[in-house]
Amino acid sequence: MQFKSAYLQGVYDSVCKRNPHEPEFLQAVGEVLESFEPVVEKRPDIVEKGVIDRMVEPERMIMFRVSWVDDNGKVQVNRGYRVQFNSAIGPYKGGCRFHPSVNLSIIKFLGFEQTFKNSLTTLPMGGGKGGSDFNPKGKSDNEIMRFCQSFMTELAKHIGPDTDVPAGDIGVGAREVGYMFGQYKRLRNEFTGVLTGKGLTFGGSLARTEATGYGLLYFTEEMLNCMKNDSIKGKTIVVSGSGNVAIYATEKATELGGKVVAMSDSDGYVFDANGIDLDVMKQIKEVERARISEYAKRVAGAEYHEGCAGIWGVKCDVALPCATQNELDGESANKLIANGVIAVAEGANMPCTPEAINAFHSNGVLYAPGKASNAGGVAVSGLEMSQNSMRYSWSFDEVDEKLKGIMKNIFHASYDAAKEFGLNDNIMAGANIAGFLKVAAAMIAQGVAY
The missing domain is CATH 1.10.8 (Helicase, Ruva Protein; domain 3)
Incomplete structure (x- = not known):
C-alpha cells in the first residue's frame, strides 16, 4: 500500500x-x-x-500446544493462540475461534480490529483474540469437552476478569464456553466473570445470543435513517452465513419489516422469494446442525445453489455479509451494485475485500465496517461483565434497549468523526478514527513505558 x-x-x-x-x-x-x-x-x-x-504491535502473543484424546483413545494435537493486543482502556476482551483456518495472522487481525471495536462501544474493554485450529465439526460432545478442558488448562494462566475476558466466536458457542468456564473454575477455585457468552444459569446475559445480529440491524437502520432518510422496512435483504449472527440478523430484519430472501453456509446458498422461514432455518442450523441444502428440501419454492459466493448475485436492497473474512470480493461487489444494492453492513469481521469496499464507496453505496456494525456482540459481552461484577441480571428488554443505544451511538461517533476529518460519508474511516482516538488518548496519558 x-x-x-x-x-x-x-x-x-x-x-x-x-x-x-x-x-x-x-x-x-x-x-x-x-x-x-x-x-x-x-x-x-x-x-x-x-x-x-x-x-500495531500486540502487547503479548501466546501460542501453545493443545493435546487431547479422541473417542478412539488416540492422542490429537492442536495449536492454541491468545493475542492480547491492547489494554489501554480496559482488560483485553475478544472471542475465541475454533476453526481449521485459524493461524497467528488471523488471530492478530481479529485482535487488532477488536481494539477499535471495543473502544467504539464506550465500555472499558481493551482488544484481544484467541482460538485454535481445532475443528469442532464432526466431533462428539465428549471430544469437544476434552479439547476445551485442555485448551483452558493453558489459557487459564493468562486470563482473568480484570486481565483478559475471552468469549465465543466461530466454532465456539454456549457449549464450548460452558466447558471452558467449568475448567477455569476448577483450576482457579473461583467463580468469576472470566468468560462471556455463558449459559443463563451460571452468569450469562439475556440477549447475548441475539446481540451481534440484532446490533447489526440497529446500526443499519440508523445508517439508512440518517444518511438516506430511509429504513429497513420494505427492503429485500441478503444475509450470508447461517450461524448465530446471520440467524438473528435475519430475525431482527424481519421484525423491522424487511424480507430476507437468501442465506448461505460454506457449501452453498438458499434463495426463497417468499422470505426465509426462520423457524425452519433455526431447526436445521441450531438444532440439527445440518447443511443449509436441507432448507430447500423442506420449504416449497425455495432453491438451493452450490457455491456460497453465488449469493451475491441475488438481487437485493441491503446486503449483510455475516459469514467470514474476505467472503465478498470486488467481482461480487459489482454484482450487488449492478442489482441496485443501496447499503452493505458487515456482520462478520472484515468480510469485504479492499476491492469490494472501494467499489461501494465509488458507487455511492452505504458501507458499514464490521468493527462498528457488528460490535453488538462484544457490547453485550461488556454488559455481561458488568452484571457479573454486580452479581445481578438485567431483563432481556433492558439489555436490548442498552444494546440499541450503544449501536446508535457507534454509528453517530463514526459518522461525526468522518465529517470532522473531511471524509464525507466514509463510515469505515470514521469508525477507525473514533475508535482510535479514545485508545490513543489513554496510551498517551499512561506514558511511553506502557
Whole structure:
C-alpha cells in the first residue's frame, strides 16, 4: 500500500517487514492506517508519542500446544493462540475461534480490529483474540469437552476478569464456553466473570445470543435513517452465513419489516422469494446442525445453489455479509451494485475485500465496517461483565434497549468523526478514527513505558 504520509508509510513498511507471512493482519493494518491520513496531519502529538507505532504491535502473543484424546483413545494435537493486543482502556476482551483456518495472522487481525471495536462501544474493554485450529465439526460432545478442558488448562494462566475476558466466536458457542468456564473454575477455585457468552444459569446475559445480529440491524437502520432518510422496512435483504449472527440478523430484519430472501453456509446458498422461514432455518442450523441444502428440501419454492459466493448475485436492497473474512470480493461487489444494492453492513469481521469496499464507496453505496456494525456482540459481552461484577441480571428488554443505544451511538461517533476529518460519508474511516482516538488518548496519558 502507498500512503501520502511518510510517517504512516514507515509504520506500514515496518509492520510488513516484521510480519511478512500474515496477509490478513497486514490487510487489516493497511485499511486502518489509510484512515489515519487526516489524523496525523491534525494531531502531530500522536506521531511524536509513537502511538501508532505501538498500536500495531500486540502487547503479548501466546501460542501453545493443545493435546487431547479422541473417542478412539488416540492422542490429537492442536495449536492454541491468545493475542492480547491492547489494554489501554480496559482488560483485553475478544472471542475465541475454533476453526481449521485459524493461524497467528488471523488471530492478530481479529485482535487488532477488536481494539477499535471495543473502544467504539464506550465500555472499558481493551482488544484481544484467541482460538485454535481445532475443528469442532464432526466431533462428539465428549471430544469437544476434552479439547476445551485442555485448551483452558493453558489459557487459564493468562486470563482473568480484570486481565483478559475471552468469549465465543466461530466454532465456539454456549457449549464450548460452558466447558471452558467449568475448567477455569476448577483450576482457579473461583467463580468469576472470566468468560462471556455463558449459559443463563451460571452468569450469562439475556440477549447475548441475539446481540451481534440484532446490533447489526440497529446500526443499519440508523445508517439508512440518517444518511438516506430511509429504513429497513420494505427492503429485500441478503444475509450470508447461517450461524448465530446471520440467524438473528435475519430475525431482527424481519421484525423491522424487511424480507430476507437468501442465506448461505460454506457449501452453498438458499434463495426463497417468499422470505426465509426462520423457524425452519433455526431447526436445521441450531438444532440439527445440518447443511443449509436441507432448507430447500423442506420449504416449497425455495432453491438451493452450490457455491456460497453465488449469493451475491441475488438481487437485493441491503446486503449483510455475516459469514467470514474476505467472503465478498470486488467481482461480487459489482454484482450487488449492478442489482441496485443501496447499503452493505458487515456482520462478520472484515468480510469485504479492499476491492469490494472501494467499489461501494465509488458507487455511492452505504458501507458499514464490521468493527462498528457488528460490535453488538462484544457490547453485550461488556454488559455481561458488568452484571457479573454486580452479581445481578438485567431483563432481556433492558439489555436490548442498552444494546440499541450503544449501536446508535457507534454509528453517530463514526459518522461525526468522518465529517470532522473531511471524509464525507466514509463510515469505515470514521469508525477507525473514533475508535482510535479514545485508545490513543489513554496510551498517551499512561506514558511511553506502557
